[in-house]
Amino acid sequence: xxxxxxxxxxxxxxxxxxxxxxxxxxxxxxxxxxxxxxxxxxxxxxxxxxxxxxxxxxxxxxxxxxxxxxxxxxxxxxxxxxxxxxxxxxxxxxxxxxxxxxxxxxxxxxxxxxxxxxxxxxxxxxxxxxxxxxxxxxxxxxxxxxxxxxxxxxxxxxxxxxxxxxxxxxxxxxxxxxxxxxxxxxxxxxxxxxxxxxxxxxxxxxxxxxxxxxxxxxxxxxxxxxxx
Amino acid sequence: xxxxxxxxxxxxxxxxxxxxxxxxxxxxxxxxxxxxxxxxxxxxxxxxxxxxxxxxxxxxxxxxxxxxxxxxxxxxxxxxxxxxxxxxxxxxxxxxxxxxxxxxxxxxxxxxxxxxxxxxxxxxxxxxxxxxxxxxxxxxxxxxxxxxxxxxxxxxxxxxxxxxxxxxxxxxxxxxxxxxxxxxxxxxxxxxxxxxxxxxxxxxxxxxxxxxxxxxxxxxxxxxxxxxxxxxxxxxxxxxxxxxxxxxxxxxxxxxxxxxxxxxxxxxxxxxx
Numbered sequence: 001x002x003x004x005x006x007x008x009x010x011x012x013x014x015x016x017x018x019x020x021x022x023x024x025x026x027x028x029x030x031x032x033x034x035x036x037x038x039x040x041x042x043x044x045x046x047x048x049x050x051x052x053x054x055x056x057x058x059x060x061x062x063x064x065x066x067x068x069x070x071x072x073x074x075x076x077x078x079x080x081x082x083x084x085x086x087x088x089x090x091x092x093x094x095x096x097x098x099x100x101x102x103x104x105x106x107x108x109x110x111x112x113x114x115x116x117x118x119x120x121x122x123x124x125x126x127x128x129x130x131x132x133x134x135x136x137x138x139x140x141x142x143x144x145x146x147x148x149x150x151x152x153x154x155x156x157x158x159x160x161x162x163x164x165x166x167x168x169x170x171x172x173x174x175x176x177x178x179x180x181x182x183x184x185x186x187x188x189x190x191x192x193x194x195x196x197x198x199x200x201x202x203x204x205x206x207x208x209x210x211x212x213x214x215x216x217x218x219x220x221x222x223x224x225x226x227x228x
Numbered sequence: 229x230x231x232x233x234x235x236x237x238x239x240x241x242x243x244x245x246x247x248x249x250x251x252x253x254x255x256x257x258x259x260x261x262x263x264x265x266x267x268x269x270x271x272x273x274x275x276x277x278x279x280x281x282x283x284x285x286x287x288x289x290x291x292x293x294x295x296x297x298x299x300x301x302x303x304x305x306x307x308x309x310x311x312x313x314x315x316x317x318x319x320x321x322x323x324x325x326x327x328x329x330x331x332x333x334x335x336x337x338x339x340x341x342x343x344x345x346x347x348x349x350x351x352x353x354x355x356x357x358x359x360x361x362x363x364x365x366x367x368x369x370x371x372x373x374x375x376x377x378x379x380x381x382x383x384x385x386x387x388x389x390x391x392x393x394x395x396x397x398x399x400x401x402x403x404x405x406x407x408x409x410x411x412x413x414x415x416x417x418x419x420x421x422x423x424x425x426x427x428x429x430x431x432x433x434x435x436x437x438x439x440x441x442x443x444x445x446x447x448x449x450x451x452x453x454x455x456x457x458x459x460x461x462x463x464x465x466x467x468x469x470x471x472x473x474x475x476x477x478x479x480x481x482x483x484x485x486x487x488x489x490x491x492x493x494x495x496x497x498x499x500x501x
Binding site (some may be wrong): 060064068069073078083085086087090093094132133134135136139141142144146148149165172183215218219222225226227228 | 237255256270
């Protein structure tokens with residue numbers, strides 16, 4: 001009872017004081033949806049910082065698939081990706097008292113995920129192997145591309161989709177870690193250059209340069225599947 | 229037969245296929261369970277010190293270390309900082325070492341040491357006992373007593389000018405003579421009270437020490453050597469002559485007292501606070 005009262009009081013105090021001092025830099029958040037999301041995140045973060053531990057579950061539910069997607073696309077192994085995603089949330093939970101609203105929460109969380117994954121990749125460089133999730137060929141995004149590439153149907157279509165998936169992941173894994181990270185964040189997760197630069201703690205020019213180089217390499221690797 | 233569409237396929241389209249790679253729903257149930265377990269473990273497990281310091285726990289950790297660090301600093305200060313007024317433990321050694329460069333003081337200290345050998349000196353500094361013995365014998369001789377007092381005064385005080393303690397001793401001697409029938413303890417107490425604030429029980433504690441009791445157990449020899457080296461180091465002028473002289477003149481009772489206080493037993497030294 002006392003704890004709940006204290007936590008509520010601290011949350012009220014924080015919400016009364018912090019918004020004036022720690023307004024998110026709006027220029028860093030591109031779209032209105034992302035901005036709304038960031039505002040909602042900030043309120044949850046304040047509750048967690050005030051001692052309401054259960055509020056962290058809302059952040060987990062909101063970001064677990066995206067964080068898992070980033071880690072999975074970087075590491076190419078679903079089991080390792082699950083472990084790393086859990087570790088990422090644990091790290092965020094432990095360090096959330098240090099989080100200041102200088103940036104959006106998702107940027108901060110992505111940074112933790114990317115750094116954890118890069119550390120893991122550097123450790124297991126020689127023993128990494130692919131373990132892929134099922135490609136949902138009926139999803140609109142996948143169906144359109146596969147229809148454009150093949151006229152097969154049934155089992156042959158599934159085999160083609162699996163082959164394409166393996167080639168695509170293999171080509172991604174041949175990229176360097178930093179180039180893979182840029183491609184993953186930009187093309188798959190939809191972050192803009194500024195957000196990627198913030199996550200990777202580098203300049204936007206560096207992000208653009210890495211993206212350009214990575215795409216060149218991927219085009220060479222995946223040329224048989226491209227149609228102009 | 230179904231024909232593939234003529235729609236161009238770019239690299240971005242291929243990369244977008246990755247968005248369709250999704251784990252099954254059962255995966256998230258396992259994920260949540262594992263995350264919950266890790267979260268509980270993280271709440272219960274104490275983190276290593278570098279992570280706590282990295283999270284801003286440096287000053288609390290330093291606060292917890294304040295007691296041992298302060299104690300070590302205090303000990304280091306006791307042994308390294310030169311002390312203006314000698315304490316009972318290191319008084320004679322400091323006096324001897326500090327008067328080595330003064331010929332008159334050296335002579336006086338030697339006289340006191342020779343006179344003190346027959347008296348089985350214990351906790352009370354030898355110069356004061358010499359002065360008290362001179363009073364008791366009533367040897368004709370205020371000049372002798374005064375000379376003794378003058379002679380011993382450099383050895384009694386440490387770091388002070390020699391004239392002031394000597395004057396104090398001179399003032400105390402007539403009062404001691406007036407008492408006449410008072411015991412040696414009272415004389416010593418009156419003499420020492422003005423200069424060194426010795427307690428009367430220190431002289432009462434003196435007793436005849438049997439030869440067997442004077443034998444130092446072998447296990448405590450090392451403690452004695454360590455103690456001697458520590459005291460000599462604290463004197464600032466740690467010449468080998470001073471430490472050896474102090475070791476040879478350190479009384480048994482005082483040695484045991486210091487060993488007990490520093491906790492020197494066998495091969496180690498345990499300092500008590």
